[in-house]
Amino acid sequence: MQSSLSLSLSSSSSIVTRSDRKVLQGNTFFAGKCSITPRSLRFCGLRSEVYGLQYSNSARLVAASLNRRHLKKVSAALSDNGTPSKFDYDLVIIGAGVGGHGAALHAVEKGLKTAIIEGDVIGGTCVNRGCVPSKALLAVSGRMRELQNEHHMKAFGLQVAAAGYDRQAVSDHANNLASKIRSNLTNSLKALGVDILTGAGTVVGPQKVKYGTDNVITARDIIIATGSVPFVPKGIEVDGKTVITSDHALKLEFVPDWIAIVGSGYIGLEFSDVYTALGSEVTFVEALDQLMPGFDPEIGKLAQRVLINPRKIDYHTGVFASKITPAKDGKPVTIELIDAKTKEPKGTLEVDAALIATGRAPYTSGLGLENINVETQRGFVPVDERMRVIDTNGKSVPHLYCIGDANGKMMLAHAASAQGISVVEQVCGKDHVLNHSSIPAACFTHPEISMVGLTEPQAREKAEKEGFEVSVAKTSFKANTKALAENEGEGLAKLIYRPDNGEILGVHIFGLHAADLIHEASNAIAMGTRIQDLKFAVHAHPTLSEVLDELFKSAKVKADVSSPVGEPVAA
Amino acid sequence: MAHLFNSTLTSSSPSLRRFSTVSKPSLNPITTTRRKMRIQAKIREIFMPALSSTMTEGKIVSWIRSEGDKLSKGESVVVVESDKADMDVETFYDGYLAVIMVEEGGVASVGSAIALLAETEAEIADAKSKASNSSPISTAPPPKSDPPPALADLAPSPAVATTPAAAVVVASAVHPASEGGRRIVASPYAKKLAKDLSVDLSGVVGSGPMGRVVAKDVEAAAMTVATAATTAPTVGAAKPAPVPGIELGSVVPFTTMQSAVSRNMLESLAVPTFRVGYTINTDALDALYKKIKSKGVTMTALLAKATALALVKHPIVSSSCKDGKSFTYNSSINIAVAVAIDGGLITPVLQDADKVDIYSLSRKWKELVDKARAKQLQPHEYNTGTFTLSNLGMFGVDRFDAILPPGTGAIMAVGASQPTVVATKDGRIGMKSQMQVNVTADHRIIYGADLASFLQTLAKIIEDPKDLTL
Secondary structure, three states, X not given: OHHHHHHHHHHHHHXXXXXXXXXXXXXXXXXXXXXXXXXXXXXXOOHHHHHHHHHHHOOOOOOHHHHHHHHHHHHHHHXXXXXXXXXXXXXXXXOOOHHHHHHHHHHXXXXXOEEEEEOOOOOHHHHHXXXXXXXXXXXXXXXXXXXXXXXXXXXXXXXXXXXXOOHHHHHHHHHHHHHHHHHHXXXXXXHHOOEEEEOOEEEEEOOEEEEOOOXXXXXXXXXXXXXXXXXXXXXEOOOOOOEEEHHHXXXXXXXXXXXXXXXXXXXXXXXXXXXXXXXXXXXXXXXXXXXXXXXXXXXXHHHHHHHHOOOXXXXXXXXXXXXXXXXXXXXOEEEEEEEOOOOOEEEEEEEOEEEEOOOEEEOOOOXXXXXXXXXXXXXXXXXOXXXXXXXXXXXXXXXXXXXXXXXXXXXXHHHHHHHHHHHHHHHOOOOOOOOHHHOOEEEOOOOEEEEEEOOHHHHHHHHHHHOXXXXXXEEEHHHOHXXXXXXXXXXXXXXXXXXXXXOEEEEEEEEOOHHHHHHHHHHHHHHOOOHHHHOOOOOOOOOOHHHHHHHHHHOOOOOOOOOOOOOOOOO | OHHHOOOOOOOOOOOEXXXXXXXXXXXXXXXXXXXOOOOOOOEEEEEOOOOOOOOOEEEEEEEOOOOOOEEOOOOEEEEEEOOOOEXXXXXXXXXXXXXXXXXXXXXXXXXXXXEEEEOOOOHHHHHHHHHHHOOOOOOOOOXXXXXXXXXXXXXXXXXXXXXXXXXXXXXXXXXXXXOXXXXXXXXXXXXXXXXHHOOOHHHOOOOOHHHOEOHHHHHHHHHHHHHHHHHHHHHOOOOOOOOOOOOOOOOOOOOXXXXXXXHHHHHHOOOOEEEEEEEEEOHHHHHHHHHHHHHOOOHHHHHHHHHHXXXXXXXXXXXXXXXXXXXXXXXXXXXXXXXXXXXXXXXOEEOOOOOOOHHHHHHHHHHHHHHHHOOOOOHHHOOOOOEEEEEOHHHOOOOOOOXXXXXXXXXXXXXXXXXXXXXXXXXXXXXEEEEEEEEEEEOOOOOHHHHHHHHHHHHHHHHOHHHHHO
């Protein structure tokens, strides 16, 4: 217990120390920010992961002396930004999104002289056009939903007059949040002494990068972290006003009466939550036969029952939007639908706006990959499990890595960051392979959906192949005291596991605060904790975490407790 | 119960199990007893499963499959809501879903049959006839096919259907967005509502952008159907026939307006009311109407004016009692007149009807009706009535009685004016046009004698209507 405490203290204090240094140098602007900096890191959920990964795999008990040494090293790194070598930098990262930022922070910590190249704004998609502003909008939609739900309010004994909203103020909230997080991110890079080089980055040769028009630098190692842009299928004309992508939608320039959302994945679902809460009606256009592809089918079914059916949403599945024309000359947005399989026309939609949420395409053009004999695959940079870039001959290119959306392994902000940290570990001479199956994902609808690991069909397929047994345990939020107190009993947690050894294969949660609840499961997967051991973990009562507690307890594992968990820890 | 099935419908072990692999003892006592008389099971019952140890009954959230569908073992058939969670329930056998015995929204106790599963397609019909012979077991779905209990005919609520639905033609529309009616453009919520309210979208006029059908159009159409359904049979024109777009036997949740009407109706039960009827000769009124009709005067305005003039002499009839301890003599005489409009019913108010002249009153009335149709009435234009008129006479109804709207003292139901053979005092038999009126009043403040004298005054005014045009 104590050891873990000292651990978390040391990690945060090291960050604060860095900021303090700046303060001492007389940077008063930063004095006000120093307390925010570490918090912003936590907000993105990146930093905590860094430590989680690092310490979980190495010794869990970090001696105080080690911490102190650790700090000294950081200070040293700050004073001269790494040891001089025959290269301009030890590490150059192309792209200052969440992945690049995570990698840069970890690199500095490891004493590498680091530069980050950004052609646009610091923060990338997540901070400027993705996770961050969308959470601001979803926070609004969650409250609107609650206030509008007369039945819900009545059940609490509350009386609320008609709820309304000011579109501009909602939009400002999203923009302000994005710029706040952006400046926090920028400041944290500056505070650590990472050089921010402005301009588009291009790989001009091995260990050589050009940025801007003609600045060429050399680096021992290079990380490509250029991310992605919204994917717009051909035939769709985006005008940024009535036919939009998530980039435009997050600005919330208008709230249409009726909006078609093309694609019912995370992005589409989250926006349907926002738009319906603000009074729009939504039509989903989904190419697959089912809404919410990619989610565990059972979770998807339940989610559809809660997030789609009772709301002002209808949908067309198994159809492509073959042509979308923006509204003009008093005509509405028209969407031509064709059957996804037969390509036969399936009618036309006339709506006030269309949001294209068909996924994201890697942003890798102009990277100069041809200079080093690398060919992208559908735009993605091919990499191996260690994020090393693979050239056309199938060989890994030395000193070149690609992380995040650009490699397409797992297009999530926190996955990019984790990959970046993994790469830095390798660059520093420590082999590291990131376990992607422990990376959680969440969809911030109301209620939220979260998952980690395999879906049930995936698990069963794997079990068939490898010849083990799969069991499923489920618990409902309806049986959880806290959820009932909140009048939010709708929800399900599902555990997919191996009954023979208690290994967690996947956990899926749909319900109140599911996105926050998933980490107990993802950490267990990352650390290899077995269900029979988790059963003994104590959860505060009454909390939503008891949903998972009950979930683990309801699993029937044949194996015995693997380690004496309950053993008291000596002070 | 079981004897109903023991010939052909033998039940076997529960045909349903939890989708979850968490095993729970799911055999319920009923099934175990049934098992004893098992023959060759061809048509199986699908039971309400026990989804938790505390579950005694379950609600059918939705049927995933419908009657006639082929099912294979392990397929989800129905979603059941227990006290703890919603669960998909799957079948244990291959076969055809022959009959659904408990509809969506219905509740069945654990172990009771909710559907029949036929082994072959041929046995579907067999199963159906068995099912129709047996009443659905269990607490079953809420009554759905019964028409709503007949309410006393309060004119302000023709929205409440009291008769079987009759053939109704909903105004059809051709709007730009429909490409000449070939295609219906309706917003997602409008479509959802149309399904819930069983409204055929092809006949709904769209008022949204570019003629798109939006939610309120569907609500309006649903109201029209309901209103028309009440009034049509009274015209005696059409034989009751299924309304297109209305699914017989379906359960339709109240719209907001229906809920409001329902609330008001229940509230009215707290007021002790009584009724007094009167027959009034209308020859003179009819003659006057014919004379001034060309000047834009309507019968409604004439009746409102006559009523208002009578109320001047009997202010008690226009008073109201709101708290049961005191009552108010209202300062002005405002006649509310019930009007059926698209999307419901409203009572526009002719304010100071006693003071305004008949021509202005008629113009005012026309303006109010137009506003009502456009749903632009301001609250003071429909909720300030001190006395309500409801005229079903225009539909040929010769007499009816109305429910007193809460907050007012009296309402008058006006029947049709009809030629009637009458014996006169001088021993002759003659023909006179007569109409019957029937006043419902709050007996806490208005007594029989008050109404009697009010009606006498009213009759005098109508039978000698010269004052109406003053």
